[in-house]
Amino acid sequence: MKTVAIIPARGGSKGLKRKNILPLLNIPLIAYSIKSGVNSRNIDMVMVSTEDEEIARVSKEAGAEVPFMRPFELAADDTPTLDVLKFTIEKLEEHSRVKIDNIVLLQPTSPLRNHLHIDEAFKIFLNNGRKPVVSVTEAKTHPNMVKKIDNNQLVNFLETSDTVTRRQDLTKVYELNGAIYITTREKIMDENRIYGDEVYPYQMEKQYSVDIDDRFDFLLAELLMKEMRM
Known part of the structure; x- marks a missing residue:
């Protein structure tokens, strides 16, 4: 089986230039x-x-392949990642004349995710018959604690929120951390999605789950990397 990691990295970014x-x-x-x-x-x-x-040049110097450039119309703020993956798979198969079996989507904004995390997640992927796997981390804020403002009053965001208020008494909930997505070519090309209802979690610790969107995230990642001597 041929497994390709795709790292989508457009030049424009609003939160951090x-x-x-x-x-x-x-x-x-x-x-x-x-x-x-x-x-x-x-x-x-x-x-x-x-x-x-420039991103293409830096990526090649770092060890990645950039066999072709992405069209500008697929590099807008609102371009779905799925569209980028579909274009990349089609173009890569045309370029290499080799059919791809598995796709590992690695967001460039997760610098603390390492190869051991990928390999552990891939083991889950294989052990479950190549069903999609996504990385998650325990959510910082439980849905029960989330509020909204309605008519200038603070009310529960969830209509069915229970009365438990101590964090240690709440059921653990998880959020996607954006670090790893593993799926198949068929899921993307035939089903038009990265994962569906049957998807398996790969749990990552909070310190490895920083997803850089703004300057605060960048500084946090820098601090953690210094602490871990990465």
């Missing part, structure tokens, strides 16, 4: 995701999908 190649401890942010894919024993190829020439 040029974040995909910003130096994080003197290394471009995207290089951490490339390294994690290259070092995974389950990934045959790591490629970056971008419309940006």
Whole structure:
């Protein structure tokens, strides 16, 4: 089976300008995701999908392949990731003339995810008959604690919120951390989705789950990496 890691990295970003190649401890942010894919024993190829020439150059220097550029119309703020994956699979198969079996989506904004995380998640993927796997971390805020403002009053966001208020008494809930998505070519190309109702979790600890969107996230990642001496 051929497994390809796809790292989508467009040049435009609103929260943090040029974040995909910003130096994080003197290394471009995207290089951490490339390294994690290259070092995974389950990934045959790591490629970056971008419309940006500088990102393409930096990615190649970090060890990724950029066999073609992404069209600008697929690099807008509102471009669905699924559309990017479908285009990339079609173009890559046309380019390499080899059918892809599995896709590992690695967001470039998760620099603390490493190859061991990918390999552990891939084991879950294989053990469950190649059903999709996504990485999660325990949610910081439980849905029961989330409120909304209605008529200037604070009310429960969930209509069915129970009366438990102590965090330790609440059922654990998890959120996607954006670090790892593993799926099949068929799921993307034939079913038009990355995962469906049957999807398995790969649980990651909070310190590895930082997803960089703004300056605060960037500084947090930098601090954690220094603490862990990455």
